[in-house]
Amino acid sequence: MTAKIKIDNLQKSFSGKAVLKGVSLEVAEQESLVIIGTSGCGKSVTLKCLLGLVSPDGGTIMIDGIDTVGQSRKAREDMLHRFGMTFQFGALFDSLPIWENITFRLRQKVKMTKEEARKIATDIVAQLGLGAHVIDQYPAELSGGMQKRVALARAIADKPEILLFDEPTSGLDPITGGVIDNLIKDSVKRLGATAITISHDMASVRRIADKVAMIHQGVVIWCGPVAEMDDTGIPEVDQFVHGKAQGPLTNAINKEAQS
């Protein structure tokens, strides 16, 4: 079976410092992959390379068998229509009300009246458990959990084939985090989308992942089904999954802090 997304030997350096040293990953159609790893290990850069926000120094990114690295501006813009993305802090547009945030891309693509756009936004927020009154509010008026829901609404409004989530539960209490996870899981399933999520929250990982990959020092050190995550036999994965304070990851972090 051809992978929906295949990343091979992805490399990226910033100011001479190698962040990605050869990341390779495969995600099958309708699969949900969660990438874990310590801060600064290259998870977000991998997602940014996938979206073309950052140009990799080497390697390939195949989507449905087509290499997207170094593609033309037009090809990239066409490709972006297939993606939905939520950012770590929501990245909702402060100056626009919620209904405009949610229908932002739809309104760029299709001519629609304000009423039609509001109706679409109302339907989507209802799917995510928010009241219709929310669509007239501005992002700053919403709580963190509501902002995450709106970010999810914006990502799925256009029914994309591929969904990317950058730390969707960061900064949320466990209850709200759990609700967001369920919404992500439902949305991915309903759309039949392929999903890649970055997370540090192991409870969240267990809820939404089919497959888990751990990046450490710019390479994937383990990738496998979520059920096998607890028993990989790899000390770094074991320390991260079980949240142990002491271990090889701590040593690596301390070494990097001192260098």
Next chain:
Amino acid sequence: MKLSFLRQIGQAAFQFLASFGRIAFFTASAVRWTLQPPYYGRQIGRQIIDIGYYSLPVVGLTTLFSGMVLALQSYTGFARFSAEDTVATVVVLSVTRELGPVLAGLMVAGRIGASMAAEIGTMRVTDQIDALDTLSTRPMQYLVAPRLLAGTICLPFLVIIGDIIGVFGGYIVGVYRLGFNASLYLSRTLQFLEISDVMLGVIKAAVFGFLIALMGCYHGYHSGRGAEGVGLATTNAVVSSSIFILIANYIVTALFFGV
């Protein structure tokens, strides 16, 4: 010691050239995207209101008092060689050719340049610019182009209004403080004023408006991370646009010298 000093000079020169190159590249890209559809009418309208309408009080007050001071100062000087009659002419020529555009430019640079840099800088650090990109919208067209257009369009109108208010300030002082005959003052004001004087001010204003918007957008777009990065971007936007206004003022004046 000597080598280290030379290295520092070399580094500074390289940094200056690199900044110059970045600004030139950004300008070319901004102009290119400003001229290409789609045009975001609502964004342009919002910027026109922000720059044009909300800057009116500050520009009006500045030019009013400058015209008043100019009338007093020129009277003091010209009275020494019995040329008090020329006060009205000096006020109108100084305001239209020089003070109106430069003062309006500097005031708008402080108000609008800072706000543009802060708004775009905040969007940069909160990933809103990346979000725009992933929602298939070119940030240059959505954020930068409307500001450049609005800046270039609004400043000339602001300056024309500022000119009228400045001349009116001179008139008030001339007639009510210095005792000039009102109709004589007005006829002196119009007697030597030529359309080229007003046009020179308008051309300067359009150039200044473009520079203010360009610097506000450039520094916001390349803002560093965190509150400190946005603060620095704001300061740099105001300082650089003020310096560019003064340089451009000389260049435009020299180009139209004698006209």
